[in-house]
Amino acid sequence: MIVHKKLANGFEYIEIKNSAAEAKIALQGAHIFHYKRADEEQILWLSEVSDFEYGKAIRGGVPICWPWFGFNENKNLPQHGFARVSMWEFIKSDESDEKSSSLIFRLTHGSQTLKMWRYKFELELHVTISDKLTMELKTTNLDCESFVLTQALHTYFKVSHISHALIKGLDKKPYLDALTWKNEIQEGDITFNQEVDRVYQEVTDEIILRDENREIHIKNSGSSSTVVWNPWIEKTLRMSAMNENAYEHMLCIESANAFDDRKVLKPQSSYTIKAVIF
Ligand code: TA6
Numbered sequence: 001m002i003v004h005k006k007l008a009n010g011f012e013y014i015e016i017k018n019s020a021a022e023a024k025i026a027l028q029g030a031h032i033f034h035y036k037r038a039d040e041e042q043i044l045w046l047s048e049v050s051d052f053e054y055g056k057a058i059r060g061g062v063p064i065c066w067p068w069f070g071f072n073e074n075k076n077l078p079q080h081g082f083a084r085v086s087m088w089e090f091i092k093s094d095e096s097d098e099k100s101s102s103l104i105f106r107l108t109h110g111s112q113t114l115k116m117w118r119y120k121f122e123l124e125l126h127v128t129i130s131d132k133l134t135m136e137l138k139t140t141n142l143d144c145e146s147f148v149l150t151q152a153l154h155t156y157f158k159v160s161h162i163s164h165a166l167i168k169g170l171d172k173k174p175y176l177d178a179l180t181w182k183n184e185i186q187e188g189d190i191t192f193n194q195e196v197d198r199v200y201q202e203v204t205d206e207i208i209l210r211d212e213n214r215e216i217h218i219k220n221s222g223s224s225s226t227v228v229w230n231p232w233i234e235k236t237l238r239m240s241a242m243n244e245n246a247y248e249h250m251l252c253i254e255s256a257n258a259f260d261d262r263k264v265l266k267p268q269s270s271y272t273i274k275a276v277i278f
């Protein structure tokens with residue numbers, strides 16, 4: 001079942017339910033903010049105090065960072081790009097399989113985007129909601145010149161407690177520590193006892209998030225960089241739409257094309273980044 005819903009303030013989202021899972025996807029940003037498999041705990045974390053207002057990114061779920069990851073050289077432009085605060089078009093859905101629902105959302109250039117980023121583009125998110133959450137983000141360059149693209153599926157995962165969380169699959173990978181701007185090498189699994197904000201490179205294997213007796217797998221394609229982030233105590237206090245203890249129950253594992261993993265798209269070419277969470 002796929003239902004188009006609207007909050008009292010007019011904020012629109014799509015609600016999806018099938019025999020395998022349920023999800024909610026806002027039209028602003030094609031932002032998946034709820035994904036839950038049947039008879040299981042929520043997999044995505046959503047802030048209890050998230051905004052659901054046009055022009056403000058939802059805090060949690062899977063914000064789409066596009067067409068730049070991080071800050072733009074023009075500091076007047078939004079961090080992580082404009083896609084997540086733009087209104088996307090819900091193009092179509094397919095519910096032919098009772099255990100799987102597929103949806104397509106699209107964003108194309110317009111007067112607002114051209115003011116921030118001068119290129120013509122088409123951006124599509126293909127989402128499949130089943131016992132897996134599959135997200136494919138396809139960028140097509142409709143302009144007459146090449147452009148540089150950095151992006152991320154900035155996925156917030158819910159954890160029982162950050163002290164129980166452990167990330168496997170990044171051992172020996174080089175990473176840029178965004179807290180020190182130093183290049184480091186990961187030693188062993190990632191655990192959390194302080195703020196962590198790292199951009200891993202040369203990522204090829206499946207990443208596993210282990211939380212008590214639960215394992216979540218993330219399989220990426222079209223991406224060799226992964227961002228791992230937990231704001232810990234101090235940064236959480238400075239973040240918008242996060243309760244002070246929010247850091248205890250979330251962490252981000254972001255499938256990205258960031259820093260050295262940036263992409264250059266020639267005119268009429270396309271590039272797809274894909275993440276499967278299961
Ligand atoms: O991906 C990690 C990060 O860049 C953090 O440094 C933090 O800024 C986070 O993204 C959230 O950014 P946002 O713009 O959503 O508040």
